[in-house]
Amino acid sequence: MKTSEYMDKTETNVLHTYNRVPIVLERGKGVHLYDTDGKEYLDFAAGIAVSVLGYKNQVFIDALKDQMDKLIHTSNLYFNTAMGEAAEKLVSISGMDCAFFTNSGTEAIEGAIKAAKKYAYLRDKNTDHEIIAMNHSFHGRSMGSLSVTGNDYYREPFKPLIAGVHFADFNDLDSVRSAMTDKTCAVILETVQGEGGIYPASEDFLVGVRKLCDEHDILLILDEIQCGMGRTGYMFAWQGYGVKPDIMTLAKGLGGGFPVGAFLLNQKTAKSSLVPGDHGTTYGGSPLACRAVSSVVDILNNENLVNHVRELTPYLEERLDELVDEFDFVDKRRGKGFMQGLVLDGIYVEQVIEAAAKNRLLVISAAGNVLRLVPPLVITKEDIDDMAKKLKVSLTDVMKAQDKDSFT
Missing domain, CATH: 3.90.1150.10 (Aspartate Aminotransferase, domain 1)
Known part of the structure; x- marks a missing residue:
C-alpha cells in the first residue's frame, strides 16, 4: 500500500x-x-x-511477550501476579505508600481529584471544596482534568466544567497564597509544565507551596505525567527539589509505550480518602500493563x-x-x-x-x-x-x- x-x-x-x-x-x-x-x-x-x-528494546519486548503468553486481563475483581510487583516497585522508587493503576494520564488526574475531594469530605463533611490549579497548565482532556487545565483554548467549548477551581500563576507563591480559602482542599501543578511551554518550577515556589499546604491541611498533587520516570535526571522531578507530594500522577514514560497511568498516594491521604466503591476501572492494573511498568522500572534501574x-x-x-x-x-x-x-x-x-x-x-x-x-x-x-x-x-x-x- x-x-x-x-x-x-x-x-x-x-x-x-x-x-x-x-x-x-x-x-x-x-x-x-x-x-x-x-x-x-x-x-x-x-x-x-x-x-x-x-x-x-528486547528486554522490554520479551517481558511483554512472556506476560501475553500467561495472562492479559482479569479485571480488578481478582488479584494478579503483576499488579503487586509493579506497585511495590513504584512505591520503592518514589517513597509514596500505595498506587492505583489507570489507563492514561488524564484518568490518573481524575483519580487524584477524587481522592483529594474525598479526603476533605471525610475531614469536615462538606461538599463545596475548591482546588487551586496553575495558569498555562495542562492536565488532560477529560472533563475533570480539563477543569484544572489553565488554558481557555482547551476549556471554553466544554463549559461548564467542575466548579470551585481557581487558577494561580505558576512560580508565583503570593498568587497561590491569595487563591487559598478555608474551602481549598488541594493544589495541583506540574513540577515542570510541559504543554504550557516547558517551564520548570522554581525551588522557592515548590518548597513554598508545600509549606502552605502543610500549614492548612491542603493536599499537594504533583503531575509528573510528562516530567516523571527519569526525564529530568531524577526518577521524579520533585525529588530534585527536596519536596514530596501527597498525591502524584504518572503516565507517558511509565509504560515505555504501553498505555498505562497511575496515581500514587502517601499514607495520610490513602488511609483517609478512597475506599471500595469510590473509584474503579475495568482495565486499569491489568497484568499486561503492570508487567510493562515493572519492566520499565527495572530497565531504568539496571541501565x-x-x-x-x-x-x-x-x-x-x-x-x-x-x-x-x-x-x-x-x-x-x-x-x-x-x-x-x-x-x-x-x-x-x-x-x-x-x-x-x-x-x-x-x-x-x-x-x-x-x-x-x-x-x-x-x-x-x-x-x-x-x-x-x-x-x-x-x-x-x-x-x-x-x-x-x-x-x-
Whole structure:
C-alpha cells in the first residue's frame, strides 16, 4: 500500500482531531523511526515523552511477550501476579505508600481529584471544596482534568466544567497564597509544565507551596505525567527539589509505550480518602500493563538511565544554547534534563517542525511558540550531535524560506 493510501484511510475513517505530520511510521529501532518508504528519522519527540526506552528494546519486548503468553486481563475483581510487583516497585522508587493503576494520564488526574475531594469530605463533611490549579497548565482532556487545565483554548467549548477551581500563576507563591480559602482542599501543578511551554518550577515556589499546604491541611498533587520516570535526571522531578507530594500522577514514560497511568498516594491521604466503591476501572492494573511498568522500572534501574540523563544534560543544553546564539529568532532555551524547549520569535514553531521532518528529525511543539525536545532517555552524545546538525539545517531552511517570501 502506498504512503498516500495509508494517510487517506486515516483521514477518511478516523475523527479529525489532529493535524498530523505527513509521515506514516512503520517501525522503530533504538532512537530512530522508519516510515513506509524506508526513510529513517531521529526521534526527539518519543511519542510525546512516552518512549523512554526508545524502540525495540528486547528486554522490554520479551517481558511483554512472556506476560501475553500467561495472562492479559482479569479485571480488578481478582488479584494478579503483576499488579503487586509493579506497585511495590513504584512505591520503592518514589517513597509514596500505595498506587492505583489507570489507563492514561488524564484518568490518573481524575483519580487524584477524587481522592483529594474525598479526603476533605471525610475531614469536615462538606461538599463545596475548591482546588487551586496553575495558569498555562495542562492536565488532560477529560472533563475533570480539563477543569484544572489553565488554558481557555482547551476549556471554553466544554463549559461548564467542575466548579470551585481557581487558577494561580505558576512560580508565583503570593498568587497561590491569595487563591487559598478555608474551602481549598488541594493544589495541583506540574513540577515542570510541559504543554504550557516547558517551564520548570522554581525551588522557592515548590518548597513554598508545600509549606502552605502543610500549614492548612491542603493536599499537594504533583503531575509528573510528562516530567516523571527519569526525564529530568531524577526518577521524579520533585525529588530534585527536596519536596514530596501527597498525591502524584504518572503516565507517558511509565509504560515505555504501553498505555498505562497511575496515581500514587502517601499514607495520610490513602488511609483517609478512597475506599471500595469510590473509584474503579475495568482495565486499569491489568497484568499486561503492570508487567510493562515493572519492566520499565527495572530497565531504568539496571541501565542506570536516570544518571545517564543527568550526565548528558549539560551537553544537550550546550548544543541547544549554540543554536540560541546562532539564530536571532531562537530567543532562549529552558527546561530540565531531557525535557527542553526553544522559544522562537519571528517564525512559527510549525514551520520548524515541518522543516525538521523533511531533514529526518522529529520534534514537537509546546504553547508559546516553543519547540519541544523530549527524546528517549537512551540517546547518546552522537545522537545529540546529529540532532543539533539536523535542527541547524532546519532552522536555516526556515530562515531562507522566510527571507524569500519577504523578498517576493
